[in-house]
Amino acid sequence: MTPVEDPARAPLLLLDTHTLVWSINDGPRLGKTVKESIRLAGDEERVLVSAITPWEIALLVSKGRLTLGVDVMDWVRGVLAVPGVRLVPLEPEIAVASTRLPFDIRADPADRILVATARHLGATLVTADQALLAIAKNRHFKAMDAGS
Numbered sequence: 001m002t003p004v005e006d007p008a009r010a011p012l013l014l015l016d017t018h019t020l021v022w023s024i025n026d027g028p029r030l031g032k033t034v035k036e037s038i039r040l041a042g043d044e045e046r047v048l049v050s051a052i053t054p055w056e057i058a059l060l061v062s063k064g065r066l067t068l069g070v071d072v073m074d075w076v077r078g079v080l081a082v083p084g085v086r087l088v089p090l091e092p093e094i095a096v097a098s099t100r101l102p103f104d105i106r107a108d109p110a111d112r113i114l115v116a117t118a119r120h121l122g123a124t125l126v127t128a129d130q131a132l133l134a135i136a137k138n139r140h141f142k143a144m145d146a147g148s
Contacts, residue, residue: 009044009046010041010043010046011037011041011046011142012046012048012121012122012123012124013047013123013124013126014048014049014088014114014118014121014124014126015038015048015049015053015126016114016125016126016127016128016129016132017053017056017110018128018146019034019127019146020049020057020079021066023038024082029128029147030147031145031146031147031148033148034144034145034147037126037144038126042083042084042085044084045083045084045086046086047086048085048086048087048088048117048121048123049080049085049086049087050088050090050113051088051089051090051113052090052109052110052113052114052117053114055110057072057075058072088117090113091120094113094116094120095113095116097119097120098112098113098115099112101115101119103135103138104135105131105132105135111132114132115132115135115140115141118141119140123142124142124143125141125142125143126143126144126146127143127144127146128146133145
């Protein structure tokens with residue numbers, strides 16, 4: 001069951017992996033509106049990171065597709081120590097729901113878990129992934145374009 005959001009509070013924001021990296025590194029690809037939304041959500045401890053995200057970051061580093069400048073575990077610990085950021089565990093309900101999504105989604109397990117997590121928590125997935133944003137337009141889950 002999706003929780004009912006209090007309109008007076010900042011929305012729960014679940015950061016896609018690239019969005020997390022961009023926000024921590026103050027990347028130029030992150031839009032002004034999204035930066036402000038993340039800041040406001042962080043003030044209320046409503047910025048979420050899925051448990052799959054550290055795995056995906058470590059995988060990207062191991063393949064040479066991402067450079068962090070520090071050991072990946074130190075980077076992850078630092079991110080999770082940022083005030084306002086909370087790690088969302090991979091609960092059995094999320095894991096199972098990721099295999100039962102009511103729409104077509106590519107086989108990427110990280111994307112499936114991110115979407116299932118957003119749906120489970122009623123959170124808004126902040127992503128620049130155009131395929132995920134297109135699916136969200138059909139109201140299967142809430143999403144925000146990281147470039148906006």
